[in-house]
Amino acid sequence: MLDHPPSPRPPRRSLLSVPAINQRALEKCRTLACDGVIFDLEDSVAPEKKAEARENLRQLLAGAPQQKQESIIRINGLDSPFWREDLDLAMALAPDAMLIPKVERPDDLRAVQKVLDQHGANTTKIWAMMETARGVLDVAAIAASRFSVTRLDAFVIGLNDLRKETRVLPRPGRGFLTPWLMQVVLAARAYDVSVIDSVFNDFRNADEFAQECRQGREMGFDGKMLIHPAQIEPANLAFGPSPDEIAEAENIVSAFARPEAADLNVINLDGRMIERLHLEEAERLLALARSLNDKKTERS
Structure with missing residues (x-):
């Protein structure tokens, strides 16, 4: 555990994921009341559209005035042929953080930090997607790597991939997933890492989404990753103090x-x-x- 009080961070109640290939969504997101925007270059962008998505982000963020929202770029996986170009773009644009998908071991984060340090990207933090069985199993070691991976600042749960890998069926209340969620929360709190709950896929089901937000707050999450602007206000309400x-x-x-x-x-x-x-x-x-x-x- 860290031997000092948790570091102050901006509110992270609502983190809206926006596909970098969707120019209309990119233009709109800065007007929304979410605490942060995750610009996605990974799952929501087809392989043949990766270069176009990077260019969209470059045009949106290069030279743009600093926003009150946090800016996070989700790059492609470290086992893909796209991540280095994503990383080069992120270093040029200097977002608040880069979100690394499918983190399974501390060395995944060390590889990214090494590149950032070599290029003098001094302000960009590293966020880690916890979305595989191995990643959740080793989450304590990944969190503890913060002593060397000093940029590590947040975990984001990815339940779609975790469900797929473990074959746990999607059910209201997430009963069979709760032990794994709490394992990530516990590791995050032990090493002063912010922790963000997973997306809720059915954005038209407002009641169940609100219930899942309340559950996430009770479990100790700082906020929730979102897929639709309609989810922003309920997330802000649930994860903010009453x-x-x-x-x-x-x-x-x-x-x-x-x-x-x-x-x-x-x-x-x-x-x-x-x-x-x-x-x-x-x-x-x-x-x-x-x-x-x-x-x-x-x-x-």
């Missing part, structure tokens, strides 16, 4: 700020025993609320 949560956090912070609590690790708050660990969580939640409020002010 008014009741904010009020509770403010009460905890105020209680520990009283002079009589200065030397106490546990206090009595309205008949409940509250520890300083609850204070740390309250402060984290209030910092997230402030960040979201600042973002809302900037958009208005």
Whole structure:
């Protein structure tokens, strides 16, 4: 485990995946209220369209003013013939992060970091798709590689590929998948890596999507990868702090700020025993609320 508090990060409630081959979607995405955009060069782009998709991204992002959304480029797999050209493009455009598909071992990330470091891409982070059986089995080692892969910043769950590989059928509630999801969350928290829940494929099923968002928040995910703009608002609502949560956090912070609590690790708050660990969580939640409020002010 890391021996320092988790590092502050921007809100990641909603990460919209946009095919880089779809120019209309690319033009629209910057007007949306998602926290980040994942520009996809991988699964949503046919092999014969890869070069065109890269050029679309170049035209969109080269010289563009900095956006309030995070920009993430999902490159093709390291076993494909396309990843180095994707990586060259990403180094030229300097996105906030690059998303590496089907990560199965720390060496996958080290290979990408080595290229980034050699070219002086000092600000671009590495995000890892956890979407294979081997990747989930070795997720603790992959997370622990953050001591050497210093750019590693987030895990993104990919359940479509994981279901395909393991033959687990898609069912509401994701019961048989929950142990694996929690394994990724646990490894992420142990090594201060952000963790993003998987896409929900049926974007017309708003009720089940909202339920899955609530489940993801309860499981400890920071946010959700999305496939349609209609999913942004429900994800933002589910993964953002509610008014009741904010009020509770403010009460905890105020209680520990009283002079009589200065030397106490546990206090009595309205008949409940509250520890300083609850204070740390309250402060984290209030910092997230402030960040979201600042973002809302900037958009208005």
